[in-house]
Amino acid sequence: MSKEEDIDGGKRPHNTELYVDVPRTRLPIVYHPAYNITFMGIEKLHPFDAGKWGKVVGFLKEEQFVSDENMVSALEATEEDLRVAHTKRYLSRLKWSVIVASITEIPPLMFLPNFLVQRRVLRPLRTQTGGTIMAGKLAIERGWAINIGGGFHHCSGDRGGGFCAYADITLAIKFLFERVEGVSKATIIDLDAHQGNGHERDFLEDERVFIMDVYNRYIYPRDGYAKQAIKRKVELDWGTEDSEYLQKVELHTEGTLNEVRPDIVVYNAGTDILDGDPLGGLSISPQGIVARDEIVFRAARRRGIPVLMVTSGGYQKKTARIIADSILNLHRQGLIGPEALEGEGSSAPQPIGSQSSLSVSSVHTSV
Numbered sequence: 001m002s003k004e005e006d007i008d009g010g011k012r013p014h015n016t017e018l019y020v021d022v023p024r025t026r027l028p029i030v031y032h033p034a035y036n037i038t039f040m041g042i043e044k045l046h047p048f049d050a051g052k053w054g055k056v057v058g059f060l061k062e063e064q065f066v067s068d069e070n071m072v073s074a075l076e077a078t079e080e081d082l083r084v085a086h087t088k089r090y091l092s093r094l095k096w097s098v099i100v101a102s103i104t105e106i107p108p109l110m111f112l113p114n115f116l117v118q119r120r121v122l123r124p125l126r127t128q129t130g131g132t133i134m135a136g137k138l139a140i141e142r143g144w145a146i147n148i149g150g151g152f153h154h155c156s157g158d159r160g161g162g163f164c165a166y167a168d169i170t171l172a173i174k175f176l177f178e179r180v181e182g183v184s185k186a187t188i189i190d191l192d193a194h195q196g197n198g199h200e201r202d203f204l205e206d207e208r209v210f211i212m213d214v215y216n217r218y219i220y221p222r223d224g225y226a227k228q229a230i231k232r233k234v235e236l237d238w239g240t241e242d243s244e245y246l247q248k249v250e251l252h253t254e255g256t257l258n259e260v261r262p263d264i265v266v267y268n269a270g271t272d273i274l275d276g277d278p279l280g281g282l283s284i285s286p287q288g289i290v291a292r293d294e295i296v297f298r299a300a301r302r303r304g305i306p307v308l309m310v311t312s313g314g315y316q317k318k319t320a321r322i323i324a325d326s327i328l329n330l331h332r333q334g335l336i337g338p339e340a341l342e343g344e345g346s347s348a349p350q351p352i353g354s355q356s357s358l359s360v361s362s363v364h365t366s367v
């Protein structure tokens, strides 16, 4: 780190490769094989499918919606990129394996040398974080973008937790505010089963960001301080089912977008609302998740508001299939797809500070 400035110091944005120009022949779907955490079986100690991101892409490839040639390859967020939201102190703490073990809830990590933790756990999370930031720019340019990973909504600038080590949602929004002219208001629609206390703490006093959050009121993190940041709070009871859930999601998504018209919607599409999820405690069906995603995309796209989706929590074996089905449904409904590229380029706000025209295609080969 060469600079000592405050994270919100109002200085010129740093050089970043995350705002590369992406050819229009690619879909704004961001992914990299490095998203997946595989590490001598240690990932199996966490109650989750640590390869779900690759499986989602595998299903999308099977259906011939995506290929290595038409997706966007995520780049790892650098320390300087991370400093846009994170304090130096927090990033230094991640150099202690015991702290990473606690944040990711994988206790055995505490016994590993930090270089291994960095390589096998934090690098995948930093690559997903880079993916969310990249998808933010793409959403503005194309009207929509999906990061197949990301959605680490329990992490704030100076605190991680609940498997979330980097505040990718905060970062994506701050990058847009700093670098894209005409983007000055963001709305976060957080529909993961858990309260999104990370971005809530980060934007607690920021009037530019409107937060709607729908979550199980009885589960982690129950962060009362962070709740003050929520402008539309929908607290659910144990075992909430499709009809009640979808009705509430539709009512409050429409209400939120009628109340404030943002320049971007960041949609945290956690699938731990699924019936049987060991952590979420809700009873939403696979069809309910597909319908939910459609409600959010329809509401944003109908109003011409760019939407950035991240996949967040939800790690049952069947989760990857449901996420893929939902993305395919969005395509079938005409809410996403190559055709959505047309006629949106000229009026879109122009990114500034884009320093690199690196080709991203070469990264694809490193499966």
Ligand SMILES: [Zn+2]
Residues within 6 Å of the ligand: 192, 193, 194, 270, 272, 313, 314
């Ligand atoms: Zn969750």
